[in-house]
Amino acid sequence: MSEFVPHDPYVPERSAEEELDVLYDVLRRRRSVRAFSDRPVPREVIERIVRVATTAPSGANKQPWRFVCVQDPDTKRQIRIAAEKEEHELYTRRANEEWLDDLAPLGTDEHKEFLEIAPWLIVVFKLMHADGGGQHYYTTESVGLASGLLLAAAQHAGLATLTHTPSPMGFLREVLGRPEHERPFLLIPVGYPAEGCEVPKKALQRKPLDEVMIVV
Numbered sequence: 659m660s661e662f663v664p665h666d667p668y669v670p671e672r673s674a675e676e677e678l679d680v681l682y683d684v685l686r687r688r689r690s691v692r693a694f695s696d697r698p699v700p701r702e703v704i705e706r707i708v709r710v711a712t713t714a715p716s717g718a719n720k721q722p723w724r725f726v727c728v729q730d731p732d733t734k735r736q737i738r739i740a741a742e743k744e745e746h747e748l749y750t751r752r753a754n755e756e757w758l759d760d761l762a763p764l765g766t767d768e769h770k771e772f773l774e775i776a777p778w779l780i781v782v783f784k785l786m787h788a789d790g791g792g793q794h795y796y797t798t799e800s801v802g803l804a805s806g807l808l809l810a811a812a813q814h815a816g817l818a819t820l821t822h823t824p825s826p827m828g829f830l831r832e833v834l835g836r837p838e839h840e841r842p843f844l845l846i847p848v849g850y851p852a853e854g855c856e857v858p859k860k861a862l863q864r865k866p867l868d869e870v871m872i873v874v
């Protein structure tokens with residue numbers, strides 16, 4: 659190196675702590691939204707969100723997932739009708755008292771208008787075996803990891819999501835015409851919050867770090 663070329667000491671732009679504080683600041687703002695706007699989201703954005711999800715690790719790298727991205731209004735309507743039917747059962751029969759008490763602060767009920775209003779519904783399926791028939795490993799873990807990355811990607815893009823799990827979810831396979839080896843895992847509306855959208859206060863409270871993290 660020539661002593662005549664001026665140099666500066668290398669200083670990393672941000673420390674690990676600062677980088678993680680930036681990421682935390684984005685992700686901690688994620689809220690489950692149940693009132694969506696019909697403001698469109700370009701397909702290219704959804705493709706990139708799914709592309710982030712596909713970076714997840716998976717058992718033997720089998721990538722046991724399928725992301726069915728629904729924008730067709732008629733299909734969304736069919737999903738809403740079927741989901742509301744299951745949710746009606748849940749709220750009137752299936753859920754026990756403790757479950758209903760736990761849901762009370764969320765203010766949820768069987769009505770799921772957002773399934774028609776959100777511009778996209780991403781239905782995450784887990785593949786019980788390969789399309790051609792080979793084995794998959796740790797499918798639930800793998801699809802869970804991919805779904806987490808998907809939520810983080812949407813949040814990073816300034817979009818709202820809801821991890822919706824009408825149960826049972828078998829109807830999604832039928833409505834979407836998916837094969838037998840695909841099991842619905844999560845139904846994730848993606849879009850912008852409705853104007854004046856509110857989220858429950860109580861659900862924001864997160865357990866303190868020293869409760870969830872143990873260092874030995």
Ligand code: IYR
Pocket residue numbers: 745748761764766767768822823824825
């Ligand atoms: N699937 C129902 C009920 C529900 C269950 C849980 I656990 C939640 O965290 C939220 C809702 C519904 O979506 O209304």
